[in-house]
Amino acid sequence: METVEKKAGKTTEVREADRVVVRFSGDSGDGMQLTGMQFSDTAALLGNDISTFPDYPSEIRAPIGTVAGVSGFQVHFGSKEIFTSGDEYDVLVAMNAAALKVDLPKLKKGGFIIANTAGFDKKNLGLAQYPEGVNPLEDESLTNYTVLQVDVTRLTKEALADSGLGTKEIERSKNMFVLGVLFWMFDKPLDHTLKFIEEKFAKKPEIALANEKTLKAGWIYGENTEIFNTQFKVSAAKLPAGEYRSITGNHATAIGLLAAAEKSGLPLFLGSYPITPATDILHELSKYKANGVKTLQAEDEIAGICSAIGASYAGNLAITTTSGPGMALKTEALGLATMLEIPLVVVNVQRGGPSTGLPTKTEQSDLLMAMHGRHGEAPLPVIAASSPSDCFDMAYEACRIAIEHMTPVILLTDGYIANGSEPWLFPTEDKLAKISVKFLDTPNGENNVLLPYKRNENLVRPWIKPGTKGLEHRIGGLEKQNETGNVSYDAKNHETMTRLRAAKIEKIADFIPLAKPDSGKEKAKVLVLGWGSTAGSIKMVVREMIDEGADVAHVHLKYINPFPKNLGELLKGYEKVLIPEMNCGQLLQLIRAKYMVPAIGFSKVQGLPFTTAELKEKIKDLL
Amino acid sequence: METATENKLSPKDYASEMEVKWCPGCGDYSILKQVQTVFPDLGVPKENFAFISGIGCSSRFTYYMDTYGMHSIHGRAAAIASGVKAANPDLSVWIVSGDGDALSIGGNHFIHLMRKNFDVNYLVFNNQIYSLTKGQYSPTSERGKVTKSSPYGSIEEPFNPSELALGAKASFVARTLDRDPKHMQAVLKRAHAHKGTSFVEVYQNCPVFNDTAFFAFSDKETKKEEAILVEHGKPLIFGNNEEKGIKFEGLNPVIVTIKESGISPNDLWIHDEKDKTKANILSRFFDTTQHDDEFPRPFGIIYANERPIYDENLVAQIDTVKLKKGKTSLNKILSGEKTWSIN
Numbered sequence: 001m002e003t004v005e006k007k008a009g010k011t012t013e014v015r016e017a018d019r020v021v022v023r024f025s026g027d028s029g030d031g032m033q034l035t036g037m038q039f040s041d042t043a044a045l046l047g048n049d050i051s052t053f054p055d056y057p058s059e060i061r062a063p064i065g066t067v068a069g070v071s072g073f074q075v076h077f078g079s080k081e082i083f084t085s086g087d088e089y090d091v092l093v094a095m096n097a098a099a100l101k102v103d104l105p106k107l108k109k110g111g112f113i114i115a116n117t118a119g120f121d122k123k124n125l126g127l128a129q130y131p132e133g134v135n136p137l138e139d140e141s142l143t144n145y146t147v148l149q150v151d152v153t154r155l156t157k158e159a160l161a162d163s164g165l166g167t168k169e170i171e172r173s174k175n176m177f178v179l180g181v182l183f184w185m186f187d188k189p190l191d192h193t194l195k196f197i198e199e200k201f202a203k204k205p206e207i208a209l210a211n212e213k214t215l216k217a218g219w220i221y222g223e224n225t226e227i228f229n230t231q232f233k234v235s236a237a238k239l240p241a242g243e244y245r246s247i248t249g250n251h252a253t254a255i256g257l258l259a260a261a262e263k264s265g266l267p268l269f270l271g272s273y274p275i276t277p278a279t280d281i282l283h284e285l286s287k288y289k290a291n292g293v294k295t296l297q298a299e300d301e302i303a304g305i306c307s308a309i310g311a312s313y314a315g316n317l318a319i320t321t322t323s324g325p326g327m328a329l330k331t332e333a334l335g336l337a338t339m340l341e342i343p344l345v346v347v348n349v350q351r352g353g354p355s356t357g358l359p360t361k362t363e364q365s366d367l368l369m370a371m372h373g374r375h376g377e378a379p380l381p382v383i384a385a386s387s388p389s390d391c392f393d394m395a396y397e398a399c400r401i402a403i404e405h406m407t408p409v410i411l412l413t414d415g416y417i418a419n420g421s422e423p424w425l426f427p428t429e430d431k432l433a434k435i436s437v438k439f440l441d442t443p444n445g446e447n448n449v450l451l452p453y454k455r456n457e458n459l460v461r462p463w464i465k466p467g468t469k470g471l472e473h474r475i476g477g478l479e480k481q482n483e484t485g486n487v488s489y490d491a492k493n494h495e496t497m498t499r500l501r502a503a504k505i506e507k508i509a510d511f512i513p514l515a516k517p518d519s520g521k522e523k524a525k526v527l528v529l530g531w532g533s534t535a536g537s538i539k540m541v542v543r544e545m546i547d548e549g550a551d552v553a554h555v556h557l558k559y560i561n562p563f564p565k566n567l568g569e570l571l572k573g574y575e576k577v578l579i580p581e582m583n584c585g586q587l588l589q590l591i592r593a594k595y596m597v598p599a600i601g602f603s604k605v606q607g608l609p610f611t612t613a614e615l616k617e618k619i620k621d622l623l
Numbered sequence: 624m625e626t627a628t629e630n631k632l633s634p635k636d637y638a639s640e641m642e643v644k645w646c647p648g649c650g651d652y653s654i655l656k657q658v659q660t661v662f663p664d665l666g667v668p669k670e671n672f673a674f675i676s677g678i679g680c681s682s683r684f685t686y687y688m689d690t691y692g693m694h695s696i697h698g699r700a701a702a703i704a705s706g707v708k709a710a711n712p713d714l715s716v717w718i719v720s721g722d723g724d725a726l727s728i729g730g731n732h733f734i735h736l737m738r739k740n741f742d743v744n745y746l747v748f749n750n751q752i753y754s755l756t757k758g759q760y761s762p763t764s765e766r767g768k769v770t771k772s773s774p775y776g777s778i779e780e781p782f783n784p785s786e787l788a789l790g791a792k793a794s795f796v797a798r799t800l801d802r803d804p805k806h807m808q809a810v811l812k813r814a815h816a817h818k819g820t821s822f823v824e825v826y827q828n829c830p831v832f833n834d835t836a837f838f839a840f841s842d843k844e845t846k847k848e849e850a851i852l853v854e855h856g857k858p859l860i861f862g863n864n865e866e867k868g869i870k871f872e873g874l875n876p877v878i879v880t881i882k883e884s885g886i887s888p889n890d891l892w893i894h895d896e897k898d899k900t901k902a903n904i905l906s907r908f909f910d911t912t913q914h915d916d917e918f919p920r921p922f923g924i925i926y927a928n929e930r931p932i933y934d935e936n937l938v939a940q941i942d943t944v945k946l947k948k949g950k951t952s953l954n955k956i957l958s959g960e961k962t963w964s965i966n
Binding site for chain 2: 044045236240242243245246247255258262263269288289290291292294296299300302306307308309310311312314315316318332335336340427429465466467468470472473474475476477478487
């Protein structure tokens with residue numbers, strides 16, 4: 001925050017800022033997710049780079065006013081490139097006492113608190129379990145912050161006094177008042193949200209009017225009230241030129257799959273059972289019926305993958321989407337798909353585990369399950385997305401690999417990037433890689449004999465659709481005779497087939513990009529080796545440290561099985577290799593085992609992404 | 624969809640090259656033969672048949688048919704078949720399963736396939752025993768069954784498959800027997816003709832682990848007393864001399880002797896395939912009435928009533944939305960509704 005200037009009339013300080021983090025926090029029913037999204041979209045539309053982090057409880061409506069029911073939405077926006085949703089916030093919106101209690105620890109010293117005083121009455125203070133007679137807004141506990149007390153509930157009621165709406169509807173509009181205040185505070189126009197309200201409530205004009213009125217009332221309140229005397233100006237970021245849109249990871253995954261279906265010319269089939277935090281992919285793809293997408297909401301996770309196996313067998317681009325517990329249920333069927341050698345994409349949006357674990361919190365703890373979670377020798381390609389928009393690229397890649405190499409592919413994303421959003425310089429159709437599909441339509445062996453497991457130079461067998469005349473044949477989970485695919489219990493044949501299946505997966509390394517540093521050089525004292533959603537935090541820290549003169553580099557893995565061919569060589573260029581993961585060291589095991597390097601793990605299993613501060617501290621220790 | 628083949632095939636054309644490896648005397652041989660016998664008459668091009676099976680003796684069936692086929696994993700054939708049919712509704716999809724595969728490990732898929740009503744045929748070979756694992760009681764074994772895993776007798780109540788299927792809203796429920804080839808052929812043809820999930824329970828003898836379990840329904844000396852063949856529009860009559868009939872007393876079926884009681888066949892229960900209430904009672908003849916032992920076991924089409932089909936509706940919905948909204952171009956999908964430019 002740099003320059004200061006004065007405005008006419010009311011004395012308002014205008015601060016220029018490169019980056020600001022705002023945390024919207026309230027009860028699950030307070031509409032914080034929607035408020036945060038609206039604010040973020042507006043910031044993005046005005047050219048800020050953004051990164052968002054919805055952080056909500058797994059209970060849909062936990063008891064109102066309690067700590068368990070607090071739902072947060074964090075947005076980091078700026079005039080510089082943004083890679084994370086921010087370690088700490090500059091502004092905390094606390095709709096009630098519980099929200100303040102939960103989120104105060106990560107508010108920067110000197111930060112702003114916008115507190116809805118109606119949420120700090122005796123009842124709410126009690127529900128938030130503040131001791132009898134203690135109100136943080138009235139004691140000395142918040143002296144390190146600038147506290148802006150606003151009776152949002154009362155002001156909303158006043159704004160809507162003659163709207164004719166009931167108390168309940170009026171209550172529901174109070175998030176718009178807060179949003180109005182925030183728009184004033186960050187000098188953002190209301191247009192985008194006004195348009196959103198108009199569209200969302202097109203069929204309920206009285207509700208649309210109420211929201212519009214409340215939003216404007218909030219802005220006017222900020223403009224006129226003495227307590228609001230600071231405005232922030234965050235200029236547009238210098239992002240690469242082009243057309244942008246805002247996208248969440250799950251949305252990007254969905255359209256990545258759609259794009260692969262369109263480019264390959266295959267019909268898209270999704271067999272899926274709803275599970276947090278993966279369900280949005282099912283929601284999104286279900287909207288595309290007009291593009292011929294078939295979505296089947298299966299009776300369970302097993303039927304989700306099995307229906308996809310059936311659809312793939314019948315010649316569709318077949319997908320199943322899930323999260324940890326569902327992944328566990330799909331393992332037997334994954335073995336079948338491995339044995340059948342048919343294309344299949346399994347998306348695992350990881351969450352905290354084991355068991356039900358932390359359904360709405362993020363973790364990277366399913367890597368080893370993705371690698372090894374099948375009985376028998378059953379290697380599969382495993383790839384991982386590193387940011388919300390990267391989910392598009394990796395979903396597309398998953399489809400390409402599955403189809404071109406006739407194999408199930410596991411795509412790992414996680415709750416952090418699945419729900420988080422960022423501006424995306426989206427591609428046009430012509431920029432997408434080609435995906436070649438070939439169905440066998442005549443016998444491929446000598447003397448007009450069909451050999452369903454005869455492999456091409458990449459060890460890939462042909463895809464044969466039922467309905468193709470003259471190619472009737474049987475496949476299954478029993479071990480197959482090489483080439484003919486007939487059932488075989490022959491000892492040596494089993495070893496041959498096991499090794500062929502593994503070699504086919506290894507061969508994929510010839511068709512993926514080589515590893516290279518995202519930041520820093522190919523030789524350095526410390527390499528930070530990451531995978532998945534830690535990309536943003538690592539990138540931010542490593543770039544900052546390089547600017548400060550540190551001898552550090554960052555390599556981010558998107559392809560984990562097989563690893564890029566040059567990874568072993570690349571690792572040799574660094575004295576120390578640090579692997580930060582939101583698990584207890586899973587990539588660490590893989591890297592140590594495969595390359596025999598004494599990599600150092602840095603793990604965090606709190607259901608939360610790494611903060612840049614903790615990463616920086618760890619890297620410094622190694623320099 | 625399915626069109627007649629140019630040159631009619633013979634049953635032999637449906638036999639694969641694989642050597643059949645069921646035990647001598649296994650009821651599965653008869654089922655395979657009947658399926659191969661009726662297939663040339665179904666008017667489906669050979670390449671459009673797809674067999675999907677699970678695990679168990681019954682599920683090896685797939686390997687013996689020269690059609691497309693997938694021998695999958697235990698209990699999941701129905702779930703896989705749902706994906707095959709959804710992806711390509713032109714295929715004639717046949718699920719082959721056993722009492723353990725369909726009703727125990729695959730129970731969830733069994734009920735949901737019926738509920739969703741995919742247009743597939745579901746053959747369950749019921750031998751009331753686990754055979755491939757060498758003789759444990761199954762979910763259709765009778766209470767008290769002594770097996771290797773129940774040396775003191777099973778303490779479990781068995782499923783009644785047709786009752787379960789009706790409870791799961793099956794649109795076609797039939798029962799037939801390995802030892803009655805003609806009856807089985809007729810049932811298979813009806814199952815194929817029915818649009819929607821056709822559930823066919825086939826009583827199948829396991830000569831090794833549960834021999835003669837169903838012989839009472841096929842042996843000359845007993846079958847007329849123990850079995851009743853139900854036919855649409857015909858009265859329920861059985862007995863060595865066709866002297867017994869079944870009629871309703873209130874909501875309860877009772878057995879009457881036709882001549883003695885002065886009752887004519889017209890006064891008896893007339894089988895109506897489309898009557899779900901009667902089908903429910905019929906399906907429970909042998910395990911919930913007060914006269915378990917007296918009632919004969921019904922064979923034939925217990926229930927057949929068409930209703931909306933999942934795979935047809937899936938396609939119809941796509942067509943409707945296509946007409947209404949039109950396809951979104953890939954570039955439009957990529958850009959979404961709201962974009963902004965940075966120069």
